[in-house]
Amino acid sequence: MLNALRLLRFTDDPDQVFTPTGIKRITRQAQTSPAQHKGKCMSMIASPTEFHLSIRVSDLEESTAFYTRFLGVEPKDRTPRFSTFIAPELRLNLVLLVNDSGKPLDTYSLYHIGLGVRDKAAVLESYFRAKANGTPIVKPPRTTWRGTPLHELWLRDPTGYGIEVYARLSPDELASMPANQEPTYLVPGTEPSAAPKHV
Structure with a gap:
């Protein structure tokens, strides 16, 4: 312990130490306490x-x-x-x-994969491209208002995983929300057909 003190001791400046070759500055990593992060959401991963x-x-x-x-x-x-x-x-x-595995894949657990795009026009362009490629369309382009309002398109990949292509609404688009908050279909003729009437 005494030998260690002879080799290294702090000066009055907490960022300086005496070493056998003279005074050197040290860099300290910032340390934070849980109290400093109270009320904040911190990522578990540093610099992803x-x-x-x-x-x-x-x-x-x-x-x-x-x-x-x-x-x-x-x-x-x-x-x-x-x-x-x-x-x-x-x-x-x-x-x-x-x-x-020799067993069928479980496509239920992975609910879907999402890909955000720039705007409503990009959702529509994605729809027409997917259709031209023969990609199964699960839900045609529509604007949904409940929950998080989105312009969205749902596809299905060859394994059966769902893929959502979506764009967030602009403030002007949010202002046009219908009172009943029912989905607005963006391509004419893609609305679900009315349920047959029983006679």
Whole structure:
């Protein structure tokens, strides 16, 4: 202990120490107490840079072709067991994996994958592109008002996972919310047909 004190002791300046070769400044990491974060929501992860998602698929070749069109990028890596997509603008690292369990995949637990786009026009453009590619349309473009108001489009990937393409409403669009808050369909003729009347 005495030897350690001879080699290193603090000066009156808490950011300076005596060392055998002279006085040196030290950098201290900021330390915060739980009280300083009271009422704040802190991320568990420090400085995140990329979101990585790995999902198992029923048909790797078909799913790889689908996500190539969906993301607009070719796979970065492709093997008989997996395909990897890097979408820098989304900070996304998506890996598709073969299903080698011998059991059907559970598409219920992963409720859906969401992709936010710029505005209502982008949702509509995505709809027409998906339709031209033969992608199953689960819900056509519509504006929903309950919960979080969104312009949204729902698709289905080859495995059966749901995909939501959505845009948040502008203040002007929010101001036009109908009193009954029923969905507004954005493409004429895509509204659900009225239920048949029983006679």
